Amino acid sequence: MSDKETQSNFFDPKVMIMMHKMFAESHPGFQEYRFEIIDVSEGKASMRLPYNERFVGDRSTGSIHGGIITLLMDTVGGLCAMSAIQKMAPLATLDLRMDYLRPTTKGLNILAEVECYHLTSSAAFVRGIAYEESEAKEAVAHMAAAFMLNTKGPDLLEPGRFSNVEGQK
Amino acid sequence: MSYFNFLLDEKNAKGIVSSIPYAEYLNISLQQTINGEIIFHLPFAEKNIGNPVIRALHGGILASFLECSATLMIIGTVSHDHLPKCVNQTTEYLSSAKDVDTYAKVKMNRVGRRVIHTMTTCWQEEGKSIVNAHARFFVGGTHA
Numbered sequence: 001m002s003d004k005e006t007q008s009n010f011f012d013p014k015v016m017i018m019m020h021k022m023f024a025e026s027h028p029g030f031q032e033y034r035f036e037i038i039d040v041s042e043g044k045a046s047m048r049l050p051y052n053e054r055f056v057g058d059r060s061t062g063s064i065h066g067g068i069i070t071l072l073m074d075t076v077g078g079l080c081a082m083s084a085i086q087k088m089a090p091l092a093t094l095d096l097r098m099d100y101l102r103p104t105t106k107g108l109n110i111l112a113e114v115e116c117y118h119l120t121s122s123a124a125f126v127r128g129i130a131y132e133e134s135e136a137k138e139a140v141a142h143m144a145a146a147f148m149l150n151t152k153g154p155d156l157l158e159p160g161r162f163s164n165v166e167g168q169k
Numbered sequence: 170m171s172y173f174n175f176l177l178d179e180k181n182a183k184g185i186v187s188s189i190p191y192a193e194y195l196n197i198s199l200q201q202t203i204n205g206e207i208i209f210h211l212p213f214a215e216k217n218i219g220n221p222v223i224r225a226l227h228g229g230i231l232a233s234f235l236e237c238s239a240t241l242m243i244i245g246t247v248s249h250d251h252l253p254k255c256v257n258q259t260t261e262y263l264s265s266a267k268d269v270d271t272y273a274k275v276k277m278n279r280v281g282r283r284v285i286h287t288m289t290t291c292w293q294e295e296g297k298s299i300v301n302a303h304a305r306f307f308v309g310g311t312h313a
Contacts, residue, residue, distance in 0.1 A: 029227060032216040056190040058252055065191035066255050067233025074229035075219075090220060092265060093228040099257040151265075153223040 010086035016040070019088070023047075023079060033068070035075060043116040045080040047072060048133065050109050062106030066141070069110060069130050070098050073143040076112040081124035081147040084116035090153035094123070096145040104140050109133040114143070122149055173245045177201040185245050188252065192237040195230070199241060207245065209238040209273040211291075218268065226266035228300075231291065235260065235273055235302035239287040242275035248308045253285065258304035266299050283307060 009015055020037055023030055033055075038046040049072045057065030074096055082088055104110065114128030123146055130141040175181075182199050186192050195217075198210045211217075211234045219227025236258055243253040273291035289302045 027221060028218050029216040029230070054190060054194045059188075059190060060252075065189065065233070065237070066258070067191060067195075067229075067236045070232040070236070070258070070260070071227065071229030074227070074232065090222065093260075093262050095259065095261040096228065096232060097257065097259045098232075100255055103254075153220065 010083070010088075011041070015088075019079075022088070023075070030075070033071070035072065037079070038111070040079060040083050042086065043080065043084040043119070044114070045076050045083055046111065046113045047076045047079070048109055048111055051107050058103065061103060063103035064110070066098065066100050069100075069104075069112075069141050070096065070143075072110060072112050073098065073114065073128055073130060073141070074145070076114045076128060077126045077143065077145045078147065080114040080116050080126050080128070081149065084119050084124050085149060087155070089149065089155055090151050091124070092148045092151045094146040094148050096143065099142040101139055101141055105132055105134070110140065111137075123147065124149060172205050173201070173207055177207065177245075185241050188244055189237060189240060191233070192241060195234060195237065197234065197237055197241070199238075199245075206274065207242065209234070209241065209275070211271040211273070213268055213270050223265070224268045226268065226271070228260070228262055231262075231266060231271065231300045232258065232260040232302065234271065235289040235291060235300065236304060238273045238291075239275050239289050239302070239304050239306070242277065242287065243285055243306055243308065246277070247280060247285070251309055253306040253308045256284075256305040256307055258302055260300060260302045262300055264297075264299050267293055269293050271299075283309060 034050050036048045055064045055068040111131045111133050114126050116124050116126045118125040125146050127144045129139050131137045196212050217226050217230045271291050276288045278286040285306045287304050290298045291300050
């Protein structure tokens with residue numbers, strides 16, 4: 001797949017299937033956390049983290065640990081940066097700041113919504129909010145991060161990497 | 170300083186880690202060096218990989234490791250009864266992490282009555298920091 005082709009096809013349903021595979025199904029870690037992509041559009045991305053007792057930070061309340069929210073935000077931030085450049089190019093987190101607004105509620109899933117608010121040729125600046133998945137949709141954490149673009153390594157959507165995608169429609 | 174005011178044995182090291190289920194899940198352990206310093210250890214696991222192409226550890230896992238280390242350090246030194254609550258954390262990534270074991274140590278820059286400022290650094294090769302984190306914790310009271 002040439003650069004140009006990838007670029008124009010980034011939001012193509014086929015690419016989205018590959019993205020789901022890469023970020024959820026075939027990834028050794030994300031399979032474990034059961035991250036789900038909710039939506040990806042240009043410079044925006046959102047994902048869900050289902051509640052899991054293994055990720056609890058405080059036994060007395062059952063609220064999940066800040067670290068796993070950081071993990072979620074870093075992942076969505078990376079996906080958001082890729083959507084901004086419309087390319088599944090490798091990138092690296094330069095720095096990431098988390099503000100924990102309040103403890104999460106036991107049993108509720110976490111939603112992460114991240115936007116890329118500035119893009120240069122070498123960096124993507126993103127910010128996002130993590131919410132509880134409930135009617136009140138209360139914010140539990142804020143995140144701001146900078147990603148360095150085009151770091152070493154091959155494109156993540158190289159042909160053949162997810163060879164069984166064709167049959168997954 | 171990364172020191173406890175008591176000698177750490179295997180049993181109380183396990184006890185400290187067990188106060189955070191997520192730290193147990195990550196398989197974090199802590200040990201005391203011969204000069205009394207506390208070192209945190211994150212063993213390599215396949216699920217900690219972020220970029221499967223270059224086999225680098227996920228930045229979010231490292232941020233989690235550093236946050237857990239700082240929390241466990243506070244539990245071991247000053248806040249035995251109350252779980253410290255992280256207010257915020259800034260993580261800076263100096264270089265990418267390989268698919269090997271990672272170690273961390275925590276410096277408590279200021280221990281106040283309500284707030285503790287920590288600086289945590291982690292490495293895979295002796296003398297080469299790969300990630301640093303600065304965090305603020307509330308201790309003793311409530312944070313809601």
